Amino acid sequence: MAQSFDVVIIGGGPGGYVAAIRAAQLGLKTACVDDWRGSDGKPALGGTCTNVGCIPSKALLQSSENFEQAGHGFAEHGVRVKGLELDLAQMLKRKDKVVKASNDGIAFLFRKNKVAFFHGRGSLVKAGAAGCEVAVSGAQSETLAAKNVIIATGSSPRALPGASFDEKLVLSNTGALAIPEVPRRLGVIGAGVIGLEMGSVWRRLGSDVTILEALPAFLGAADEQIAREAAKVFAKQGLKIQLGVKITGVRTKGEVTVEYADAAGKAQSAVFDRLIVSIGRLPNTDGLDAGAVGLKLDERGFIAVDEQCRTNLAGVWAIGDVVRGPMLAHKAEEEGAAVAERIAGRKAHVDFNTVPWVIYTTPEIAWVGKPEQQLKAEGVEYRAGTFPFSANARARALGDTSGLVKFLADAKTDAILGVHILGPFAGELIAEAVVAMEFRGASEDIGMICHAHPSLSEAMKDAALAVDKRAINI
Ligand code: FAD
Ligand code: NAI
DSSP states (O other), X not given: OOEEEEEXXXXXXXXXXXXXXXXHHTTOOEEEEEOOBOTTSSBOTTHHHHHHSHHHHHHHHHHHHHHHIIIIIGGGGTOXXXXXXXXHHHHHHHHHHHHHHHHHHHHHHHHHHTOEEEESEEEEEEOSTTOEEEEEESSSEEEEEEEEEEEOOOEEEOOBTTBOOOSXXXXXXXXXXXXXXXXSEEEEEOOSHHHHHHHHHHHHTTOEEEEEOSSSSSSTTSOHHHHHHHHHHHHHHTOEEEOSOEEEEEEESXXXXXXXXXXXXXXXXXXXXXXXXXXXXXXXXXXXXXXXXXXXXXXXXSBOOOTTOBOSSTTEEEOGGGSSSOOOHHHHHXXXXXXXXXXXXXXXXXXXXXXXXXXXXXXXXXXXEOOHHHHHHTTOOEEEEEEEGGGOHHHHHHTOOOOEEEEEEETTTOBEEEEEEEETTHHHHHHHHHHHHHTTOBHHHHHTSOOOSSOTHHHHHHHHHHTTTOOSOO
């Protein structure tokens, strides 16, 4: 007989596991079905984010930055390093350990909150007002009856036509996080978030990195001024980024040859030892049996949902990368928690305008709200205030002075419309702007708050004051 639950969640990534924990906290009988296996073949909760995304990439970004600093940064501080060596096997082992700690942490939280975990593939057998059924095919087959189903099946890397991932020469994010030796020549297709982060890791470890990007503009989603500054810093670091290219072919034979037309339309070819393809991701709907139960997908193949993450089927919800909106772990988490609240009869709201973005390069790039070019296009009257980290005492003490903070505020009400940062710990600093925007704060509010000295956060205060042309330190 089918086991019965109030909520069955398909997918144990940041969307699914947060939904499961919150649903259980709210007193709902909850199960989570996830099919991920770690390198040891055992179930590994946490989805893309924990296993081959956010967590391992940040572990390698930190390790490779330490290597770069020891090789090129410490001397300026009067710290001489002799006989510096890279132990890549240890670096990768440490990354795996960081991942495993997160996998185990989620399994612990499931036990603590009494979330029933089923390892295997979940598919929707039945859905509707009378109740839903999820079939689990794994080591054991199960059928789970549920009043509500939350689909949180995430996304997978998009391949270039004609160049499928072999994870040896042509790498997705999975292979890019586990290259066993530093490639001398590394090609990257796509100068998006993964391209910049993984390109940075391997450049710091010694690869000659070329990134080929289709769009003529660099980091189109970011504020143009920030993107321009970032492009200059990355070029100085040695990342070769070519914009406006059209890939015409990829051939592999011991090495990878990429044929492309450059921005001027001239045919080019480049040879690499490995090629990372990071050109976006596709929603995971295969195997869910969406068609059989009549689950509606949108024109781009994502599960179609309303603002509250309801699908077209009664009792069936969908969250995270498998639905519209930014493909970010914290967006998936917020949607997961919000859906659990709604199922429990409570109100919840996720505001996409205050979802922060962070790109973990050096310097980091972070933003929330609208970029200046969008305000201009929308005809919004705004005032801008910027402050460079070179004028911030803590940044100078750190030896990390590239970049700036930029505040954009409504010209009449002073409400903060966007905050954009390129600089040290931008990913931490942005939280202050998110809080201010959630509370409908004005730039003057940030300018009038006491910030510790010396701290990077003072650059936030000075940029906010600069909106009214009264920054103190510049
Ligand atoms: P996922 O994390 O993809 O989890 C879905 C889970 O469902 C997986 O375990 C999958 O195996 C399982 N599943 C799928 N179908 C089924 C089925 N039928 N039955 C059972 N299980 C199923 N985001 C950030 O916010 N910050 C970052 O720093 C960041 N870094 C990233 C770095 C890389 C290299 C990549 C690739 C992504 C990164 N992301 C980052 C994006 C982030 O990983 C995703 O937005 C996030 O994982 C989405 O969460 P999710 O729960 O929707 O799906
Ligand atoms: P992306 O959307 O960030 O970037 C893809 C890039 O590839 C774009 O610039 C696009 O113009 C380019 N592109 C597309 N087709 C191309 C082609 N044929 N030739 C050349 N360039 C092409 O996607 P990416 O980097 O694959 O990452 C996927 C998602 O994962 C991100 O959008 C982000 O949501 C998430 N992520 C988040 C991170 C973070 O928050 N720090 C880190 C890594 C990933």
